[in-house]
Amino acid sequence: MKRLLPFVAIVLVLAGCSAPGLSDExxxxxxxxxxRVAPELSAAEDEGLIQVGETLCDVMDKADDGKGWEAAALVAEGAGISESSSPMVVAASVQAFCPSHVDEIPDEHLGS
Known part of the structure; x- marks a missing residue:
C-alpha cells in the first residue's frame, strides 16, 4: 500500500495541473x-527540485520519439533520485511542467 500512495497522490494532486486556469505557482x-513523498527528496530545496522537474521535461522534449520516459528516468536517477522514486518524479514533472508529454507516462505510473 505504501508504494501505491505516491502514484495515487500524483493522480489526486496533479490531476488538474495541466488544466487551464492554474498558475505556474x-x-x-x-x-x-x-x-516530497520520496524519502531522498523530503528535505531537498524547492528550487533544486523544480529545476530537476524542468530538466526532466527538457530531456523528454529532446528525446527521440518513444524514448523520453526512459531517458528522463535515467536522468532522474543520475540526479540522485532512487530507481524506485524516479518514475513518480518523472510523472509529476510531466503533469506539472510539460503536460504535452502526459501520453508518454506508462499507465502503471499513474496509479490506474
Missing part, C-alpha cells in the same frame, strides 16, 4: 507536494 506547489 500552483503547478510548482503541487509538484513539490508530490515529490
Amino acid at each position: 500552483e503547478r510548482r506547489e503541487a509538484f513539490l507536494e508530490v515529490v
